[in-house]
Amino acid sequence: DAGVTQSPTHLIKTRGQQVTLRCSPKSGHDTVSWYQQALGQGPQFIFQYYEEEERQRGNFPDRFSGHQFPNYSSELNVNALLLGDSALYLCASSWGLAGESSYNEQFFGPGTRLTVL
Amino acid sequence: AQSVTQPDIHITVSEGASLELRCNYSYGATPYLFWYVQSPGQGLQLLLKYFSGDTLVQGIKGFEAEFKRSQSSFNLRKPSVHWSDAAEYFCAVGGSAGGTSYGKLTFGQGTILTVHP
Numbered sequence: 001d002a003g004v005t006q007s008p009t010h011l012i013k014t015r016g017q018q019v020t021l022r023c024s025p026k027s028g029h030d031t032v033s034w035y036q037q038a039l040g041q042g043p044q045f046i047f048q049y050y051e052e053e054e055r056q057r058g059n060f061p062d063r064f065s066g067h068q069f070p071n072y073s074s075e076l077n078v079n080a081l082l083l084g085d086s087a088l089y090l091c092a093s094s095w096g097l098a099g100e101s102s103y104n105e106q107f108f109g110p111g112t113r114l115t116v117l
Numbered sequence: 118a119q120s121v122t123q124p125d126i127h128i129t130v131s132e133g134a135s136l137e138l139r140c141n142y143s144y145g146a147t148p149y150l151f152w153y154v155q156s157p158g159q160g161l162q163l164l165l166k167y168f169s170g171d172t173l174v175q176g177i178k179g180f181e182a183e184f185k186r187s188q189s190s191f192n193l194r195k196p197s198v199h200w201s202d203a204a205e206y207f208c209a210v211g212g213s214a215g216g217t218s219y220g221k222l223t224f225g226q227g228t229i230l231t232v233h234p
Contacts, residue, residue, distance in 0.1 A: 004160070033220065042121075042207050042224030043161070056221050090160060094220075106222065108153075108160040 002027060004093050004109035012115045013081050021076045021112045025093030031055075032074040033106060034066060035090040043090055049074055050096070078114075086116045119144045119210050123225035130198050131233045138193040138228050140208030149211035150191040151222070152182055156204045164206075167191065178202070203232045 005024045013019050025032050031050045035043035045058035049068035068074045072093075078085055092106035120143040130136055142148055149168055153161040165176025172184040182193045191208060208225045 031220070033222075035222075040226075042209075042226050043222070045221045045223065048220050050220075058221065092161075092222075105163060105166065108162075110158070110160045 004091055004107050006089075006091050006109040006112050008112060009110070010113045010115075012117065014117050015081055015083060017081050017116075018077065018079045019081060019114060021078075021089050021091075021114070023074045023076070023091030023093075023109060025072050025074070025091075026107050029093035029095050029107070030072045031094045031096060032068060032072065033092045033094070034074070034076045035092065036060075037088040037090055037111070038084075039087070046076070081116045083116050086114060088113050119148070119212065119223045121208050121210050121223055121225035123206075123208055123228050125228045126226070127229045127231065129231040129233060132200050133197050136193075136195045136198045136202070136230070138206050138208075138230070140191045140193065140225060141189050142191060142208070142210045143189065144210055144212075150182075150184060151209040151211065152176065152180070152191075152193045153207045153209060153224075154178075154204050155207065155227075161207065164193070198230075198232055200232045200234060203230055205229050 004026050007022045033048040034046040037043040046060050047054050048056040052068045063079045065077045088111040090111045091109045094106045122141045124139050151166045152164040155161050164180050165174050167174050167184045175181050180195050184191050205227045207227045209222045211222050
């Protein structure tokens, strides 16, 4: 059973460029969340996708956008890259948005290391 | 708004010694609480979680954590540390079902654990 996979592993871009990161959820999962982890910090929630719609969003500018495809895979797009966007980008998948009495565990991928020069 | 504080940035223990990593959270209702571990270059692995019920929860790799509502704490413990436990540990709080922040994890800054032989 494949876990959460992310591509690419590493990426180097220059300021002002645009980048697309990709995530395939764990088998059976339909919800994808994205997190940004700057060096020495804990992960910060960017947004979550379910049924191809953005359901929750953290405190990130509109330069950060995403998409979820019918096969539940997801992309994270960042436009007009800044030096401060350098970070490890983590994708997490889970099953559904759950009901009133449960919380579906999020499984994390290994991340994409983005360096902006 | 939910928040998590991990007061200790770096902890060093000897192999075989006991361990306690501190976590304090801020959340308006009953929180969902988690501890994750991250090894260098790796994604996050869930150690244990608290949703409700027994306030002492057992996790993988011999870890346990105790939820103390009166202290807003969820400290992680292990009676005897192994060299392979060296990693970074993150405490996280998740919004409760039906709430506006459901599905979003808020992480602390992390505690780096070094284990001396």
